[in-house]
Amino acid sequence: MQPFFSTEEVHPKTAFRRWREMVCERLAPAALQADDAELFRGKLEVTSIGSVPISHLAYTRLRTEATADMIRQSRRDNRVYAILRLSGNASYQQGDQEAKTRPGDLVVLNARPTVCMMDANSSLLLDLPRERIETVLGSSRLFSAHTISGALASTTLAHTYLRELVRVGDKLTPDAAERMASIGIDLIVASVAERMAQEVPRSMHGNVTVQRAKAYVEAHLGDPSLDPPHLAAAMGMSLRRLQELFHERGRHISDYIWERRLEMAGKRLSDPACAHLSIGMLAYGCGFASQAHFARRFKERHGMSPREYRQAHRQNVPSVASAFGRSFRSAK
Incomplete structure (x- = not known):
């Protein structure tokens, strides 16, 4: 990651003000309060893996609030933020939902008024397209500001993968970086889906099961063995029951899998970063058994x-x- 800002390079009397200005400009408008502004310390490192901006933040105790007006000002309601807690404790409140996180935990926040209370801590913050997440999981209101425990196997895997991805990101080719970032997003989606499956009302269980199944499909589109029986086994349920849940929502499992594979193939065919891939390699990478x-x-x-x-x-x-x-001619 590349160093972006550190209060060590700023006089203590102006360090917190500079940090506040940097956060509002670089990340999102917010009201920040420190216990003692002159004792505040903070550091920000940044990188992008493929099209995913990632920030590493480390700072002393802080309160942050984003109001509805600030969110409208930012014009970033098409984004969600995944925060992986590396050290320290933090709490996040959106409406009547509150997430309390410890090292190893994950939380996703959408564009709603938010209050954050953080001890001295460090975290990775991923800036993600809301549509990509909601296509699989449904409205982000269902899962934002929920604690996603590091005790979940999927969360542990997401943490390990993303920290390692950040470490080696500058060694990846653009095409590899985009693919690796997509896998990271899929792991976050899988973690959220696993969390949503816990302690949900029975009336919502079908919705959550289908969302978990879709998350699994997203993470395994390149596997040619992925089919309805394979998916049902991964969900721990009978194929008949999973088919019923999809049918209740106007879908067939096999149709959904092929639609997602074809959508992925269309994106890669139109992506200049994938121009070096042959049609055959691209087909196999999207889970097709033959060209x-x-x-x-x-x-x-x-x-x-x-x-x-x-x-x-x-x-x-x-x-x-x-x-x-064209730019040269217009400049003349």
Whole structure:
């Protein structure tokens, strides 16, 4: 990670004010209060793994509040924040929901008024697209400001993976970084889904089970063995019961899996970072057993072959040279 700001480089009388200004500009507008401003110490390191901005924050005791007006000002209601607690304790309150976290725990916050109380601590903060998370888990109001315990196996795995990813991130190629970041998001989704499955009202159990199943699908799309029986076994239930739950929501399990695989394939075909991948490699990476099977399903979905789809998107992306030329001409 790259150092971004440290109060060690600032006079103690102005350190907290500078920290407050930096947080509001870099992360999100908020009202910050320290027990003793002149004794406050803080450090921020930043990086991006693929398209996911990640911040490492370490600071002394602090209270933070984001009001509705501040959230509107930030214009970031399309984001959610996953916070992995590395050291110290913290509490987060949104509405009538409060999460108390210890080292190893995880919490997700959405764009709502929030009050945070933190002891001297450090954490990793991931800035994530809300749509990506809600596509699998449903509205973020269902899981924001809930303590996701580090005792859960999925949370332990997410912590270990993301800390290691941050450590080696600068050694990854852009394509590998994007893929690794996507896996990290899937692990966070799996942790949230496992937490949601605990102590839910029986009337909500079907919704939570389907959300857990979708989270599992997202994390295993590249596995060609992923099919309805495999998914049911992973959920610890009969295939018939899982099919009933999907049918109640107007879906078929197999259709959902293939739709997600085709959506992933479409994104990779249109992504310049994946241009070096052959159609066959891309198909296998999205869980298709053969290139012919992939080509047939893709054409049924998009009305053109994978190769034609890739070429069409290349034509819609201006080259760096032509973009530079336009900028140079406009500057003249």
